[in-house]
Amino acid sequence: xxxxxxxxxxxxxxxxxxxxxxxxxxxxxxxxxxxxxxxxxxxxxxxxxxxxxxxxxxxxxxxxxxxxxxxxxxxxxxxxxxxxxxxxxxxxxxxxxxxxxxxxxxxxxxxxxxxxxxxxxxxxxxxxxxxxxxxxxxxxxxxxxxxxxxxxxxxxxxxxxxxxxxxxxxxxxxxxxxxxxxxxxxxxxxxxxxxxxxxxxxxxxxxxxxxxxxxxxxxxxxxxxxxxxxxxxxxxxxxxxxxxxxxxxxxxxxxxxxxxxxxxxxxxxxxxxxxxxxxxxxxxxxxxxxxxxxxxxxxxxxxxxxxxxxxxxxxxxxxxxxxxxxxxxxxxxxxxxxxxxxxxxxxxxxxxxxxxxxxxxxxxxxxxxxxxxxxxxxxxxxxxxxxxxxxxxxxxxxxxxxxxxxxxxxxxxxxxxxxxxxxxxxxxxxxxxxxxxxxxxxxxxxxxxxxxxxxxxxxxxxxxxxxxxxxxxxxxxxxxxxxxxxxxxxxxxxxxxxxxxxxxxxxxxxxxxxxxxxxxxxxxxxxxxxxxxxxxxxxxxxxxxxxxxxxxxxxxxxxxxxxxxxxxxxxxxxxxxxxxxxxxxxxxxxxxxxxxxxxx
Numbered sequence: 001x002x003x004x005x006x007x008x009x010x011x012x013x014x015x016x017x018x019x020x021x022x023x024x025x026x027x028x029x030x031x032x033x034x035x036x037x038x039x040x041x042x043x044x045x046x047x048x049x050x051x052x053x054x055x056x057x058x059x060x061x062x063x064x065x066x067x068x069x070x071x072x073x074x075x076x077x078x079x080x081x082x083x084x085x086x087x088x089x090x091x092x093x094x095x096x097x098x099x100x101x102x103x104x105x106x107x108x109x110x111x112x113x114x115x116x117x118x119x120x121x122x123x124x125x126x127x128x129x130x131x132x133x134x135x136x137x138x139x140x141x142x143x144x145x146x147x148x149x150x151x152x153x154x155x156x157x158x159x160x161x162x163x164x165x166x167x168x169x170x171x172x173x174x175x176x177x178x179x180x181x182x183x184x185x186x187x188x189x190x191x192x193x194x195x196x197x198x199x200x201x202x203x204x205x206x207x208x209x210x211x212x213x214x215x216x217x218x219x220x221x222x223x224x225x226x227x228x229x230x231x232x233x234x235x236x237x238x239x240x241x242x243x244x245x246x247x248x249x250x251x252x253x254x255x256x257x258x259x260x261x262x263x264x265x266x267x268x269x270x271x272x273x274x275x276x277x278x279x280x281x282x283x284x285x286x287x288x289x290x291x292x293x294x295x296x297x298x299x300x301x302x303x304x305x306x307x308x309x310x311x312x313x314x315x316x317x318x319x320x321x322x323x324x325x326x327x328x329x330x331x332x333x334x335x336x337x338x339x340x341x342x343x344x345x346x347x348x349x350x351x352x353x354x355x356x357x358x359x360x361x362x363x364x365x366x367x368x369x370x371x372x373x374x375x376x377x378x379x380x381x382x383x384x385x386x387x388x389x390x391x392x393x394x395x396x397x398x399x400x401x402x403x404x405x406x407x408x409x410x411x412x413x414x415x416x417x418x419x420x421x422x423x424x425x426x427x428x429x430x431x432x433x434x435x436x437x438x439x440x441x442x443x444x445x446x447x448x449x450x451x452x453x454x455x456x457x458x459x460x461x462x463x464x465x466x467x468x469x470x471x472x473x474x475x476x477x478x479x480x481x482x483x484x485x486x487x488x489x490x491x492x493x494x495x496x497x498x499x500x501x502x503x504x505x506x507x508x509x510x511x512x513x514x515x516x517x518x519x520x521x522x523x524x525x526x527x528x529x530x531x532x533x534x535x536x537x538x539x540x541x542x543x544x545x546x547x548x549x550x551x552x553x554x555x556x557x558x559x560x561x562x563x564x565x566x567x568x569x570x571x572x573x574x575x576x577x578x579x580x581x582x583x584x585x586x587x588x589x590x591x592x593x594x595x596x597x598x599x600x
Contacts, residue, residue: 176208391424461495
């Protein structure tokens, strides 16, 4: 027993020794690994920070700089990532070449990465590198061209540029565009002090400030600047004067006229038709028709040629004020002048004539578009406008003539034009023409719309062809992919009632109740009128009973039905209808109430 214990103890000692030696070996290996890892990491950090071989580090930096320059033209995003990596390692501190920074700035602006541009200037400022005037000129021009005005002002605050005409002109433009009035004034004052020419800065150099006043409609400060120009500058160009006056388009027209007289009296100032038009628009906005014509006389006395804006302003105010005689005078004068009129302007004038129901003047203007030199022929909007106007007054002959002009001159025709013409056929009860137009529309591969289908159903109803109307309504979804609306069904019902087909009309109303779309207030009103005419008392009760649960009915139609029942001696039906009216909150008119009281 004792011998076994000794042997066991010796064996355990040997095992413990082996384990201890194994652990020591493992720890030694780990120690060597950690020492190697720490040394390698420290070496790499030193090398990345530029503390390794100085010659090798400089060579690496130059390689990266060249790579950035090569990429900045076509692949700016990659170039900028490399640059940011240099910034992170502080390697850009050694770069003194301004062309490197200029390439980055140009690439940043070109790719609309303005933040990158600002970062480059901030790094230059950190290293005490002041951008040259040439670099600032190029940068400011690029930023202003792309309307990065805020970036211009931030760079100026950062670098405090030396006085330079180009740089400060860009800053004037930027501050004016940002409507930073105080900054713009301050910049202009610095430029005035640095200007060596007699009279200081030209008046046109103040345009950014004047435009800021114009956007703010600040006529007071704008006019003060104009007086300063007239007193101190050698010349005030018409562009400057026009910009001053543009701030007063909503001001008192008499004040604007007084300003115009003062400017014209000053030999330094130049005015043109734009100046007069600005004042004219001010009078037009205040609906001063006579004053507008007086100003037109002054334009001619000043030997200035009126233009399209002049006459369009005159015609607008005449039409607005229903001065048709003066509008005729203005139109004749315009046609007598050698003025090139564009399609948009002419269409605008045509809308005014159509709105005032002066189709004679509209057609005179339309014909002038072919007879005189215009920048363009009538477009689809012009033709559509005139076609609808003549269809509305049942002048299908002229409407079709305009349509022929449209086709002759190769103008694209759309579904709206065909729909207007088909609606016109309804006014003159010409279903054959409507069908021909509809077929022409299909032949031209123009898809009809719900408005086209509504117009055609109206034509059939007006012409007593309700069978065709019903057939069209039943098939339109299957054939044309257009689901009938409440309006389409109402037109069908109206046409059936016009033909005294009361049962068919009521049946169509019933289909709407069953399969939709649900009748609306107008549809109920129309069917009630037909049912009253046919003395269909029980059907009236059914319609009103259905409607009071779903709609707010007009009192007139229901009172008409109640009155008809009383007159026809249908007192029981009258009582029933009266209960429904009370339930639906429909008031009974005085006349019907009196009759109801007597009858019941």
